[in-house]
Amino acid sequence: MSSRSIILSDSARAALRDSSSICILTGAGVSAESGVATFRGKEGxxxxxxxxxxxxxxxxxxxxxxxxxxxxxxxxxxxxAQPNPGHVALAQWEKRIAGFTLITQNVDGFHQRAGSRRVIELHGNILRNxxxxxxxxxxxxxxxxxxxxxxxxxxxxxxxxxVWFGEMLPAQALNDAFAAAEAADLFLSIGTSAIVHPAASLPEVAKASGAFLLEINIEPTVLTPMADLFLEGPSGKILPELFDEWMAQRANVE
Ligand SMILES: [Zn+2]
Structure with missing residues (x-):
């Protein structure tokens, strides 16, 4: 058994326990942990x-x-390449709660391969034509x-x-993403530098609408000062622990 590495405040525990509408945003960092970061080989x-x-x-x-x-x-x-334990944890999470929206900036389809069914793809999918x-x-x-x-x-x-450079993001996906962010009471920003808009606005919108904002990243970002909780480290390690913690908190109230 590996020991837990995340430490949650009382308010974070309460946010996990009481959340009925969870919104997740994943970015390049999540894919990087599966080894498909930039597609820029050092040679060749x-x-x-x-x-x-x-x-x-x-x-x-x-x-x-x-x-x-x-x-x-x-x-x-x-x-x-393969989805990592962070992808898997998100897919399991989706199965346990109706109010769960997964938005991704990644185009690799790992979330679907890990078992996620409802995925809003802001930048399309590289496996599709x-x-x-x-x-x-x-x-x-x-x-x-x-x-x-x-x-x-x-x-x-x-x-x-x-979505190529200079192109608009798909309107329907964008609308769905902002609606989910607005409705969320718990928003997770995971593995994204939180710089490129409009996706970078999603956590801000969620926070302004009253959501508890939780950020997971290997280093602080421009979003970090705004986050209610920042968990520093790889999402493949933190997300499974966070999902376990969520399950434990829910078990306490059921
Ligand atoms: Zn045609």
């Missing part, structure tokens, strides 16, 4: 490019093969990149269904 072909150079519509129009090859490389990394011409999502889902860019039935080029 792709280390020569910055993500901004490839993850945009101009790059895709100008050189679709190059962009597709990069995404195929990234997909291979994702499919060969979308037709550039007709917009059909899921088109050519199983089409792997070979030598040419895969095409939709309509003849349009398929692109990864992710």
């Amino acid at each position: 072909l792709w280390s020569k490019f910055r993500p901004e150079e490839l993850a945009n519509i101009q790059a895709f129009i100008q050189n679709p093969e190059l962009v597709w090859e990069w995404y195929q490389y990234r997909r291979d990394i994702v499919t060969n 979308r037709c550039l011409k007709c917009g059909n999502i899921g088109a050519g889902q199983e089409v792997p990149f070979k030598e040419k860019v895969p095409l939709c039935d309509c003849g349009g080029m398929l692109r990864p269904d992710v």
Whole structure:
């Protein structure tokens, strides 16, 4: 048995116990613990490019093969990596309470692979395709990149269904995310630097609406001074403990 590393205040325990609407925001740090942080290898072909150079519509129009090859490389990394215990804890948590919304900035689909059913994907999903011409999502889902860019039935080029630099976040996902943040009485910001808006506004909105704000990260962020509780460390270690603590607090009142 490993010992607990998290220490909760009385108010944090009460927030856990009394929460009926939990909202979670996960960011790159959660994926990094599964080994898929930046997709920037230290060597090899792709280390020569910055993500901004490839993850945009101009790059895709100008050189679709190059962009597709990069995404195929990234997909291979994702499919060969595994969700970590933090992903698993969140999936278990969702099964135990109706008021649970998981919002992620990650595109790797780890939450779903860990068992989460309701996931709001703010930046899309790298394993999914979308037709550039007709917009059909899921088109050519199983089409792997070979030598040419895969095409939709309509003849349009398929692109990864992710939000590229310079693109808007999907409106429905964004609306759902802000509604959940507003309704939350417990908000967890996990593994995100809390800098990039609009996602960075979610914890602020939750806090302003009266939620207990709990942050988990390997280092303090700009959000930390606003958090009711900051737990420093890897989410893969802290989340399973926090979920256990939540279960224990609920057991006390049932
Ligand atoms: Zn199409």
